[in-house]
Amino acid sequence: MALIVKKFGGSSVGTTEKIMNVAKRIVNEKGKDDKVVVVVSAMGNTTDELIELANKIDSNPYKYTREMDMLLTTGEQVSISLLTMAFKSLGEKAVSLTGSLAGIKTNAVHTKGKILDIKPQRVLDELDKGNIVIVAGFQGCDQLGDPVTLGRGGSDTSAVALAGALHADSCEIYTDVEGIYSADPRIVKNARKMKEITYYEMLEMARLGSGVMQPRSVEVGQLMNIPIHVRSTFTNKPGTIIREEYTMEEKGFVIRGVSHDDKVAKIAVLGVPNNPGIAYSIFSALAEKSIDVDMIVQSIRNIEKNVTDMVFTVASEDLSTAKEVVDKAAGDLNAIGVLIEKDVAKVSIVGVGMLGSPGIAARMFGALSKAGINIDVISTSEISISCLIKSSSLKEAVNIIHNEFFPEG
């Protein structure tokens, strides 16, 4: 007997046919005494259709965050009821629960809620009655009982948090890829599916641009120590298990993956006086606008005049706001000027194995150098090394670095 939480995203339940397929698959795989909780997102385009309706009332409906949550939570409520009917039509006992009924308690930050607590008694009661329990992902309720959505990646977070609260044996996230790869398979032909990866590495890869899992759900998994099995909706092959520590040796892999991100932009503030508080004045102004700054390099332009250049990267989507903030700060600081570069990209290697392996960075830089790819900025964390390069070299860089660390054969 095992208690398993399975999560299916919107594309897995995009039509009533797909909903039937999900139900059939779960019934086929279910052990006689298994207890199964299924977390689902809204059907395919439902959310977009609901937003479109709201747009007809007001061109910017998201300013009514509570009402958007009231509206959007109906999407999952439709899919849980249909999936439950599908189970019942197959002769299974099943029951649907909204996030609220499943005991998922959130703060009151509508459209971007955070789970504060899960009181899963109802879920446990329904499992004890022999039901497959179908829970609406992406949603919970605040203290008043009002529906609150969890923001991006919310359904994964619901599933992992619910698995934690239920002390589930595993949490399976079904997606349109087969697991976590050593690099994006669309870019690197020989990318390898990893059997396991640690929470830390997964979080670092997500931060550095790997898109399979939203960081929040991984953080919750780590916090509650729930292994997360990322696998395909369309095959029965095992995927990748994200967990605290490796349970098996995967020989020769000193790093876990190569990540990349081409949605970055570089900002250089040139010739600022090198006084204490300069970095603070620029970065606190950016922080006020909720702009995350990533790679930061401060280099000396002119020792005699004591002026310096400050170089950093931001997400492309934040660039226009960041530029306004930085232009103003640069003016206040009497900087020489501000340079923007949009055609940059970041390539990174990630792996807990690189701690205490000083040769790793050199191998990465060497591989890029051999291919004639210039490194603009370098940054490192405990378990990653990132290089900023020209976007035009990104695909080649990812392949070269992957070949260096995951040689074919």
Next chain:
Amino acid sequence: MALIVKKFGGSSVGTTEKIMNVAKRIVNEKGKDDKVVVVVSAMGNTTDELIELANKIDSNPYKYTREMDMLLTTGEQVSISLLTMAFKSLGEKAVSLTGSLAGIKTNAVHTKGKILDIKPQRVLDELDKGNIVIVAGFQGCDQLGDPVTLGRGGSDTSAVALAGALHADSCEIYTDVEGIYSADPRIVKNARKMKEITYYEMLEMARLGSGVMQPRSVEVGQLMNIPIHVRSTFTNKPGTIIREEYTMEEKGFVIRGVSHDDKVAKIAVLGVPNNPGIAYSIFSALAEKSIDVDMIVQSIRNIEKNVTDMVFTVASEDLSTAKEVVDKAAGDLNAIGVLIEKDVAKVSIVGVGMLGSPGIAARMFGALSKAGINIDVISTSEISISCLIKSSSLKEAVNIIHNEFFPEG
């Protein structure tokens, strides 16, 4: 200052444009210190579309009553969120509440729930904050918090019950007609809109075929003594107020209305032995199948043989089931045979004024007789008299009787 509950049905909120119109109308009519609660149904075709989805999962989804409720309650949740956004976009403070959040507690009879209790504290709190409160009609929740729908006419019932629990000054039901008429205006050109009508008369008229208000909501109004103002979504004219007693004299109206029903069928069980228990054996068999029997006449066929004919009417939709039941009972009773007549219709007059006015029935029969319309069966209640006639004479009969009691000019 007044506390007003207003209910708008699905056709009044069928599109986002109509939703904006409802919001504008309410804002225009709202007194400065008025407290307004708006009860809405699902948008136009939403419910049908949701049922269609469920039909793709199972050809008979209504057997999964709890899941149908989970599915269908999303319809009103969409309309309350959109209407609330509409109010906000007009600069009003507003908040949406599902039936559950509004404190509407029901039994657990899914798809046909009954309101057990309303705990309106949240509604009162939101009104005190200066909000227009938009409540999902047609729904509440059971003891577990599971969504339950109220069945036919459910949104009217939600509105009236909520008005009662809030001790509202009035409950306005907006519909596509302008009020309650002395006869169906599609049949009787000179039908008059009544200013007032009592709960009893309205219930009797509904029972006898007048379709404007579902009986349940009227019963709730009577129970809680809430005046119900039935009026048009499309004009500002006053409609009809349903209340306990008349507050004004409407001269000369000894009856309140002429109702009709052509969805009836007559069943005659011929030549049954006239022994005690015969009626019981037929009607208890019908009751077991939940078939309501309406007009009943027992007449003697042959005194010497002591056999009798038993004639009664049922709703057309129950006829085929009723026939099966009656055929079996007639066989068991050694009756001569069973006759079915489908081309019959019922015309009725209703009014508390006829109590103690013995001439009323005579005037009705006389009017029909003068027009050469034969009366097949007659039945009476305290406040109504009904005649079963041929369906082909129905339209003429309704007009003749209406002219008798509501002479033109």
